[in-house]
Amino acid sequence: ELKVEQNPLFLSMQEGKNYTIYCNYSTTSDRLYWYRQDPGKSLESLFVLLSNGAVKQEGRLMASLDTKARLSTLHITAAVHDLSATYFCAVDDKEYGNKLVFGAGTILRVKS
Amino acid sequence: DSGVTQTPKHLITATGQRVTLRCSPRSGDLSVYWYQQSLDQGLQFLIQYYNGEERAKGNILERFSAQQFPDLHSELNLSSLELGDSALYFCASSVGPPSLYEQYFGPGTRLTVT
Numbered sequence: 001e002l003k004v005e006q007n008p009l010f011l012s013m014q015e016g017k018n019y020t021i022y023c024n025y026s027t028t029s030d031r032l033y034w035y036r037q038d039p040g041k042s043l044e045s046l047f048v049l050l051s052n053g054a055v056k057q058e059g060r061l062m063a064s065l066d067t068k069a070r071l072s073t074l075h076i077t078a079a080v081h082d083l084s085a086t087y088f089c090a091v092d093d094k095e096y097g098n099k100l101v102f103g104a105g106t107i108l109r110v111k112s
Numbered sequence: 113d114s115g116v117t118q119t120p121k122h123l124i125t126a127t128g129q130r131v132t133l134r135c136s137p138r139s140g141d142l143s144v145y146w147y148q149q150s151l152d153q154g155l156q157f158l159i160q161y162y163n164g165e166e167r168a169k170g171n172i173l174e175r176f177s178a179q180q181f182p183d184l185h186s187e188l189n190l191s192s193l194e195l196g197d198s199a200l201y202f203c204a205s206s207v208g209p210p211s212l213y214e215q216y217f218g219p220g221t222r223l224t225v226t
Contacts, residue, residue: 033214035217040222041219041220042114042202042217042218042219042220043202043217045214045216045217048214088155090155099145099157099160099168099170100145100147100157100215101157102154102155102156104154105154105155
């Protein structure tokens with residue numbers, strides 16, 4: 001059974017600082033997603049990573065995928081308060097009709 | 113706005129009752145997925161349909177059932193409700209076969225069982 005682990009689960013950081021969220025998964029998959037969720041809201045797609053070595057950037061967020069290590073990272077550069085949210089990674093589980101298996105989420109609080 | 117719509121937005125009901133959650137996928141999307149988000153279980157996949165046919169089942173309780181209709185909208189039926197069923201229920205849709213396309217999430221239905 002595919003398992004997805006995120007760490008840290010909670011991250012409090014100062015504005016202007018850099019940090020990385022890690023996402024490990026247990027079995028082979030060639031598709032990984034990062035989502036953002038604001039309290040009580042839906043999931044907003046941030047990145048879709050489709051191949052080993054994929055790197056995508058949007059604003060202060062950059063995501064990468066290493067399929068050999070079964071690891072994805074979400075790097076935050078010079079954090080701002082607006083980035084405060086919960087971030088989820090999710091992996092396609094091909095064995096079960098490509099359902100998404102989600103990590104537990106990382107609650108990010110950016111303090112000014 | 114993803115283009116996926118869900119109704120109702122909020123639902124408050126009592127234990128033992130039955131409710132129906134509705135999802136309309138994005139225009140042209142054939143696949144529909146249901147997910148449950150709760151504090152203790154996190155985000156969990158429930159069930160998936162493609163063009164009216166069930167394709168995959170996750171941790172869906174026997175008290176829960178779903179279907180996708182010919183017009184591609186989907187309904188999730190929850191019966192004999194328990195306090196632990198209180199959660200956010202999301203529907204997602206994708207263009208084609210589940211293996212190939214990204215899923216887009218609806219706004220969710222917040223179910224509160226009292």
